[in-house]
Amino acid sequence: MLPHKRKRALPTLLPGVGILLVSGLAQAAYEINLNPPAATITQEIFDLHMLTTWIATIIMVIVTALIIYSLFAFRHSQGAVADQEFHNNWFGRWAWVLVPVVVLGIDLSIASSASSTLSSVESHDKADVTVNVTGSQWKWTYEYMEDGVKIVSNLKKLEPTDPLYLRDVDNPLVLPTGKRVRFLLTSSDVLHNWGIAEIVPKKISIPGYINETWTHITKEGTYRGQCYENCGTGHAFMPAVVTAISPDKYTQWMTEQKTQAAQAATEASSDKVWAKEELVAKGQEVYSKNCLACHQAAGQGLPGVFPALAGSAIANGAVADHIDIVVKGKAGTAMAAWGPQLNDLDIAAVITFERNSWGNTAGDVVQPKDIKAAR
Ligand code: HEC
Ligand SMILES: [Cu+2]
Structure with missing residues (x-):
């Protein structure tokens, strides 16, 4: 009965296996390994991964082959009898020593590669560029410590059908190739985790604490990662994107950023009194960048999670309360101090925008000096 059944099982299984193979091959971008590294440190990590993968694969092949061979060669139906004298010859006596020695040798060679890679990851050598990375619910803020330039990196709104859906940002972090870059990681609220597989080993970002990691990018390009710590309902909405460019292009880019930042700072600190239309237009930009993710495009919020600003008591009530919650935030909630x-x-601008949009009828105008006074 049994041999008969076994003969039948194989032909029935074959078409299934065939379909699996074909559908696997049909996936054009079928990749089984990690993304190719584009920095010295990630190359080291990648090499370690390949070393251990090869060792594991070879061991698996040898062990599987031995098992299959033993199952066939020493099967009971052929009259195989367990060897009672194995320990009484040379091999039987020394195998218990030789096998552990070989295993330990392999372990130690993995361990020495792993510890040298780990010490590279943790090395604190002098860097050419230092970037302070702050995680917040739900965006990344990058500050170039030497140049005093700051980039706020928010999720770019894309359609779910877009290949970059949830993987792209409005302002990527721009870095030079061929330079050592140090990252100082921290958080303004909960635990986040920053890294990009091709170029930077990930590190946790902890409020009130600074972690360090680094890179030395070897290839220009755009590299994508995300927050690797489950940090709340918007956890999926904080991708990390790095654009690596040549040192020359980087210097030029940095000069532009500084000029723009200087202009913005002069504008913001002047005692100029702004027209309502100017403030509303500027406020809309600020809103899309910083507030829209939670309070939504039409100020409708997300019921039960983020309050609606359209028709809200604060956005239609006393202006002082509105300024207060935006400047100081609300402790214990996702509403950060802005x-x-x-x-x-x-x-x-953003407060003026909120008070004059989506049917809100407060109608008043808030000037920069009102904010200065409320800080
Ligand atoms: C991470 C999500 C998030 C972001 C981003 C955010 N808010 Fe809020 N906001 C909240 C939450 C949550 C509350 C409710 C706090 C509470 O419990 O009172 C709130 C409350 C408010 C309120 C009071 C509404 C009311 O009627 O109670 C105002 C006004 C407001 N936010 C303005 C802003 C502005 C302006 C920005 C952008 C600069 C912003 N928020 C960005 C989450 C967010
Ligand atoms: Cu996060």
């Missing part, structure tokens, strides 16, 4: 993150002009 005072330290935005300048007076941006905050005045």
Whole structure:
């Protein structure tokens, strides 16, 4: 009965296996390995991964082959009898020593590669560029410590059908190739985790604590990662994107950033009184960048999670309360203090925008000096 059944099982299984193979091959971008590394440190990590993968594969092949061979060669139906004298010859006596020695030798060679890679990851050598990376619910803020330039990197809104859906940002972090870059990681609220497989080993970002990691990028390009710590309902909405460019292009880019930042700072700190239309237009930009992710495009919020600003008591009530919650945030909720993150002009503009949009009829205008006074 049994041999008969076994003969039948194989032909029935074959078409299934065939379909699996074909559908696997049909996937054009079928990749089984990690993305190719584009930095010295990730190359080291990649090499370690290949070394251990090869050792594991070879061991698996040898062990599987031995098992299959033994199952056939020493099967009971052929009259195989367990060897009672194995320990009484040379091999039987020494195998218990030789096998552990070989295993230990393999282990130690993996361990020495692993510890040298780990010490490279943790090395604190002098860097050419230092970037302070701050995670917040749900965006990344990058500050170039030497140049005083700051980039706020928010999720770019794309359609779910877009290949870059949830993987692209409005402002990527721009870095030079061929330079050593140090990252100082921290958080303004909960635990986040920053890294990009091709170029930077990931590290946890902890409020009130600074972690360090680094890279030395070897190839220009755009590299994508994300937050690797489950940090709340918007965890999927904080991708990390790095654009690596040549040192020359980087210097030029940095000069432009500094000029722009200087202009924005002069504008924000001037005592200029702005027209309502100007503030509303500017406020809309600030809103899309910083507030839309939670309070939504039409100020409708997400019921039960983020309050609607359209028709809200605060956005239609006393202006002082509105300024207060935006500048100082609300402790224990996802509403962050925007005072330290935005300048007076941006905050005045976004509040004016909120009070005059989506059917809100407060109608008043908030000027940068009102924000300065409320800080
Ligand atoms: C990460 C999500 C998030 C972001 C981003 C965010 N908020 Fe909020 N906001 C909240 C939450 C949550 C509350 C409710 C806090 C509470 O429980 O009172 C809130 C409350 C408010 C309120 C009070 C609404 C009311 O009627 O109670 C205002 C006004 C407001 N936010 C403005 C802003 C502005 C302006 C920005 C952008 C600069 C912004 N928020 C960005 C989450 C967010
Ligand atoms: Cu996060």
